[in-house]
Amino acid sequence: MVHETERVDTGGWAPPELIEIPPVFVWPPRPIDVFKFVFGWNGYLYPYTVLYAGLGFLAWWYLIPDFAEMKNLRFDWIAKLFLENLAIIIVWTSFWHLRLYVQRAQDTEYKFNKRWPKNSDLFLFGNQFYDNAFLTLVSAVPIWTAYLVLTLWAMANGWIPYVDAREHPIYVALFVLLLPLFREVHFYAIHRLVHWPVLYRWIHSVHHKNSNPTPWSGLAMHPAEHVLLFSSILLNWIIPSNPFMVVMHLLRISLNSVVDHTGFGKVVFVDGKAQIDGASYSHYLHHRFFEVNYSDGVVPIDRLFGTFHDGSQKAHNTMNERFKKKNAKEPSAPTP
16 A cells, blocks of 8 residues: 555545556466456456446347348337437436435545536536536437447348357357457557547547546547447457347447446445445546546556556656656647
8 A cells, every 4th residue: 555645636535556557467477366356346357347248138138139120221120229228328327427426325435536526618508417418318329329230230131240159158258258458458549549639629628528527427528439439349340249249348338438437436335335346546547637547457558658647646747747748749739
């Protein structure tokens, strides 16, 4: 555990330890730590990876039409998928928002920023909640649905490789296991792209208005950024896939974006006796300081490219030096 003077002040609660590289990427190997990281509670698998896989299975089993119906683009099944996605994101996001920001069930305990969000003319309608909900429901859900429809339609017509989950359960399980790693690399790539000054000004700044994010901030972004965010589903156009893998992939993108913007490092249930991880501190530092932690830290790609911030004053000083050099070359680049 670090000494308090080694931490940079980020305006609220911070984890007791600095952000570290996951033990699966550390040498020499630490098998016990790897086991805890993968199988422990609030680790790699539990609860979220397993939860998203379970929700993806239920959505595939009960909500996705048969291939025969999806061979032709028809309004009925497309509208059905859109309404289902709309209902899923409203229920999921409202659960976190109502508990943390309406009921304020744990007040500011474990909140990264002790202040509550304030409305501003920066937001559509002058209101952060209305702005975020509008961008989520009017842009994110239609684009999410469009990717889902096109992928399933192409799969139903045999235009992209297909694999039967019942015949290859290990392959499908490996996809579920490795998808978070692929998502991190993809997210880092598109995230660095939209931080290019021109794209930041016209596209990504829409999302960064949420310097004090809430659950509805997760998918509140410019439509062009939604196109990039959900484009990782194109992986399923390349590798053998099935509707479960497609649905689960897109659900993970949408639902995890909400969790990672709750603004709380931990969410408390049952009179404080049960806790579940909320937003990653790594991503909160990105919202706080703009040009660090483009990924969430499961893959140490930020460390590789010199954009890692572990929450320490030392890392903060390094970041500031990088800002000075960058702004000297690109005066229009965003600064914290």
